[in-house]
Amino acid sequence: MIKTVDLKKTFIGRGQTVHAVDGISAHIKPSEVVVIIGPSGSGKSTYLRCLNGLETLTSGQIIIDGVDLTAKKTDLNLVRREVGMVFQQFNLFPHKSVLQNIVLAQQVVRKRKNKEAEGKARMLLQKVGIAEKENEYPIRLSGGQQQRVAIARALAMDPKIMLFDEPTSALDPEMVGEVLEVMKQLAREGMTMVVVTHEMGFAREVADRVLFMDQGKLVEEGTPEHFFTTPQEERTKAFLRQVL
Amino acid sequence: MMVAGLWVATKKIDYTWRWNRVPQYFVYHDETQIPAPFDGHVATLSKLGDKMRIKVISDDGEEAVFEVDSNAIEVSENDTLFEGDYLGATFEWRAGPLLVGLWNTLWISAVASIFGMIIGLVTGLCRVSNNPTLRSLSITYIELIRGTPLLVQLFIFYFFLGTVLDISRIMAGISALAIFAGAYVAEIIRAGIQSIPKGQMEAARSLGMNIPQAMIHIILPQAFKRTLPPLAGQFISLIKDSSLVSIIAITDLTKSGREVITSTFATFEIWFVVAFLYLLLTSVLSQVAAWVERRLAVSD
Numbered sequence: 041m042i043k044t045v046d047l048k049k050t051f052i053g054r055g056q057t058v059h060a061v062d063g064i065s066a067h068i069k070p071s072e073v074v075v076i077i078g079p080s081g082s083g084k085s086t087y088l089r090c091l092n093g094l095e096t097l098t099s100g101q102i103i104i105d106g107v108d109l110t111a112k113k114t115d116l117n118l119v120r121r122e123v124g125m126v127f128q129q130f131n132l133f134p135h136k137s138v139l140q141n142i143v144l145a146q147q148v149v150r151k152r153k154n155k156e157a158e159g160k161a162r163m164l165l166q167k168v169g170i171a172e173k174e175n176e177y178p179i180r181l182s183g184g185q186q187q188r189v190a191i192a193r194a195l196a197m198d199p200k201i202m203l204f205d206e207p208t209s210a211l212d213p214e215m216v217g218e219v220l221e222v223m224k225q226l227a228r229e230g231m232t233m234v235v236v237t238h239e240m241g242f243a244r245e246v247a248d249r250v251l252f253m254d255q256g257k258l259v260e261e262g263t264p265e266h267f268f269t270t271p272q273e274e275r276t277k278a279f280l281r282q283v284l
Numbered sequence: 285m286m287v288a289g290l291w292v293a294t295k296k297i298d299y300t301w302r303w304n305r306v307p308q309y310f311v312y313h314d315e316t317q318i319p320a321p322f323d324g325h326v327a328t329l330s331k332l333g334d335k336m337r338i339k340v341i342s343d344d345g346e347e348a349v350f351e352v353d354s355n356a357i358e359v360s361e362n363d364t365l366f367e368g369d370y371l372g373a374t375f376e377w378r379a380g381p382l383l384v385g386l387w388n389t390l391w392i393s394a395v396a397s398i399f400g401m402i403i404g405l406v407t408g409l410c411r412v413s414n415n416p417t418l419r420s421l422s423i424t425y426i427e428l429i430r431g432t433p434l435l436v437q438l439f440i441f442y443f444f445l446g447t448v449l450d451i452s453r454i455m456a457g458i459s460a461l462a463i464f465a466g467a468y469v470a471e472i473i474r475a476g477i478q479s480i481p482k483g484q485m486e487a488a489r490s491l492g493m494n495i496p497q498a499m500i501h502i503i504l505p506q507a508f509k510r511t512l513p514p515l516a517g518q519f520i521s522l523i524k525d526s527s528l529v530s531i532i533a534i535t536d537l538t539k540s541g542r543e544v545i546t547s548t549f550a551t552f553e554i555w556f557v558v559a560f561l562y563l564l565l566t567s568v569l570s571q572v573a574a575w576v577e578r579r580l581a582v583s584d
Binding site: 117131134 | 481
């Protein structure tokens with residue numbers, strides 16, 4: 041489903057060069073839930089953002105569903121329709137109501153009729169459990185509700201893959217659960233998911249595979265049992281001692 | 285106190301206030317006298333509301349019908365007429381020079397605002413684009429316009445471009461105003477676009493929108509809302525700056541005022557009236573902007 045080959049992303053600024061992503065090769069299979077963990081600044085968010093072209097690669101290759109993102113003739117907009125993304129800061133459109141937030145891209149990008157798009161939006165709002173808020177503006181919702189709307193907005197495009205960039209990091213602790221619950225449900229439905237998170241509980245419970253990144257490199261990967269109980273690398277052990 | 289002081293001061297210089305001369309320069313009752321077209325006689329008179337219909341027949345049997353105001357009729361039935369005799373008169377309310385000037389200022393400002401907004405929007409978008417050519421072109425334009433006086437620009441537009449490209453004075457005036465306003469609007473729009481968090485563009489792109497779609501549906505509506513107060517200020521400035529077009533002999537409110545003063549010598553009164561009329565236009569615009577702002581505030 042997703043294949044990255046020796047992915048590199050280098051930021052150059054003020055005389056210093058930062059290798060945010062330094063040669064990551066990974067293969068994510070359909071319906072797989074991959075959780076990426078690592079200390080801050082390890083490049084996990086940058087890696088995720090490369091996967092839908094929000095960052096341009098310095099070198100390497102990304103193939104999503106058979107389409108090479110790095111090929112010149114590839115229309116990134118076509119790829120992005122198939123790859124949903126959920127951000128740490130939700131990034132809902134503040135000038136649109138909850139319903140319009142979910143309807144807009146369906147109409148603009150997928151060219152769906154208003155009725156069809158609204159029907160889909162209501163169905164998804166039901167699914168994430170905030171059907172009664174469809175006419176509110178985002179600012180009036182709690183963080184957890186906003187993030188659930190953001191998930192519904194991404195799902196409305198019928199993506200084949202969902203990327204989550206620290207979806208619960210900006211939330212008050214009591215709201216983390218409701219967002220993780222929606223994500224678990226998605227995983228159960230067989231969505232291919234790549235999740236950058238600090239929620240170890242979620243990783244242990246839902247992930248099919250855990251990737252541990254540090255300083256732009258893939259340090260260790262494995263099933264949650266392997267990763268949390270018998271990690272091999274010293275760096276992984278040190279990190280887990282800190283967070284668990 | 286201030287009013288009293290001014291009153292004393294004007295007494296001192298022996299100024300005679302003549303406010304009664306002002307209204308006729310807004311609207312006046314225009315009299316048109318209607319002459320008989322030929323030699324002949326009045327055949328019939330018939331009442332038609334407050335008008336009187338006069339049917340006249342010439343010596344050769346030719347007929348003609350006129351309408352005049354009932355209280356301004358000067359003939360009666362069977363009167364003999366010679367060509368050029370007055371049958372009567374009609375009265376009509378006509379806009380005086382101040383009203384005409386006000387209207388001209390209004391539409392000149394409105395047209396210049398619309399084009400200024402379009403120019404500003406396009407330039408503002410060029411200013412934030414990734415294309416270095418577009419960016420430096422827009423910067424050059426903005427610096428050129430902001431760095432020179434509008435009065436000089438008006439002269440250049442009228443005397444140089446007006447002559448070379450053969451455009452009318454009114455076109456020259458409107459273009460100069462629009463291009464002047466466009467430079468300021470462009471900077472306001474740029475600031476507005478840049479004030480929108482990066483995540484908004486990223487969210488729009490991640491949903492598969494291309495850059496124009498994201499701009500139209502996501503970035504510009506939010507930027508417009510944020511820049512409404514400075515934009516309103518800019519267009520209020522434009523209304524006031526439009527007074528400069530009087531210098532290239534466009535009959536706007538300021539020039540009308542000057543013309544009225546030459547025939548009335550009511551210098552003080554007319555300038556106060558002109559100032560009040562500008563204030564009227566600008567405060568209406570302020571109110572409209574405040575109303576739009578309130579309407580857009582629903583999502584706050």
